[in-house]
Amino acid sequence: MVKGIRTFALACLLATGFAPAGETGSFANRAQKLLANGQYSDALRMLHSALQASAKEADLVGEQRIRIDIAQILLHHQEYGLADSLLASVPEAKLDARARLTFIRLRISMYNQQQQYVEAARYFEEHRALLNDDIPEGLHAAILLEGAVAEVGNKSAGSLDTLWDEVDDLLDDDGPGMTAYAKARIADLSGSQDEALKQYNTALGCAQKSLHSWLAGQILYRLGEITKDTTESAAYYLRAAKLFLQLGLDRPFVASAEHYQALAQDDKELAVALDQARERLNARQ
């Protein structure tokens, strides 16, 4: 009898192990790996394949998740119009709980990136009630941190202390990079430049360590903007430009390279890359 139960349990285990892998998930996971490796165009291509596979498999949940992932990549490309219209095509009500919260984080993040703090704060407040203890801590904290930035940008920082307390509870000293980045942006928005520089540098170190290249680029760019010393500022812009160039993110690259060129001597290689990126952007318009 015991032997029979053991055999049955083993069979069940093996059956689970041998379950066929869906193409949608396979493509999406590969896209995630590619993105972590900074291969944006390959990741986007893979997500496109995942989207097609989701249609083939009639996987509605997967399809909406992929749309959200694509919107995330478009945000990194600073293609806000495209990201917005893509997010608008996602039926928020039909999303699974986790995808819906990622959707919310993405929307707040998109508003913040465009400095539309009124919309960001409003959207955050509207959806704050959805945040509960069941959602993953990282995602929960990310929404609260974006919300905190939106509140400060909107000059409605009344609930900021409560937000920090919540974040501290959730992260418990974990996720130092994401906290430092939010603190830096808040200090930046509040005009505390020294604190902003300190926090941005902490966040930069964490982003580099955890291979969040896009975030590292964003931080370098912002450091270039707020650093008063021209040589230092140019160096930050150059690092940001080179990083975005390697990631294949044309719009952020063009912005960084143009700032660098305005401050420093001509760099021929950079100038050639800049012309090519501009051409690509023009062709896309």
Place this chain on the structure above:
Amino acid sequence: MEFSGLLVGAALAGIMILIFSVGMMTMKSQGIGLYRAEEYKLYCVFDQGLGLRIGTKVLVKGVEVGRVSELALTEDSRVQLTFEVKKQFSPWIVDSSQVYATRDQNLIAERIINIVPPLNKSKLHHELPEGSTLIAGDAQDIETVIQKAVALLSTADTLAQKTNVILSNALDPKSTLGALIMSRELYDQLLYQVDKVDQITSHTERMIGNVEMRLPPLLDRTDSLIGQVGRVGVKLDTISTQAMGLLHSVDTTLYATNQIMGDLRILSRGATQMLMDGDAKIEKADNLMTGLSSFWFIKNRIPKTDSVPLLGDEKW
């Protein structure tokens, strides 16, 4: 008697004046002695100075404009040539002119220096002043072409070896299994290497094509040379040892050329084979990827249908 003596004297003086005039005219036409044309010096640095010597002709579009006056080795073991060029030809020798060492007429003719003016006439070109260095082009004779072909094919071989190493790494499950499953890096590397081999092989084939195209006229000219030497031999009715030696040299050259062409074909076939190997290797890597993915312990790690990840939600 006195009159005839005067007549002889006048005739002798006339002949002397004639000889002097002819001599002066010759000197003028050759640009020697008092009539030496105004010249200026130009330099050029070649990888090899084979077949070049002091006195080698320098031509622009077939017109002799000067001669090589000096050959010297540089610190980096190259050969610096000094040209003495007639000043009157300076407008045709500009900053973008290229210098080639080539053979004048056929395979066994002496080498000459050919200065090729720039093709793009609409562009602004500057006349080269005294002491300037001209751009050295690749030598356009069969020895150099073959030397280059061999060098290129040896590079191709190195690349093919590298491709082999990549594939061996891929086959070692302890080292790169993860990379095989999760990353395109291996494929990209492999494709890059094979692409290089492909480029090199095409380049070599183009070069061989050029040699094949150029060789027949050269061989024709060599044939006619042999004919001429033969006719000269018949007329003289005594074939000197030198003439025999010359014929022998021509024969050896033709034989060597045939050998070289054969070698080139073999090299080309080798390169093509290498390329085909590269293709086969990629296919093998692809099959390996598919095969490995179907192992249960790997398959288990491949995401299931409902596990579409959401990007950027992790703590950092």
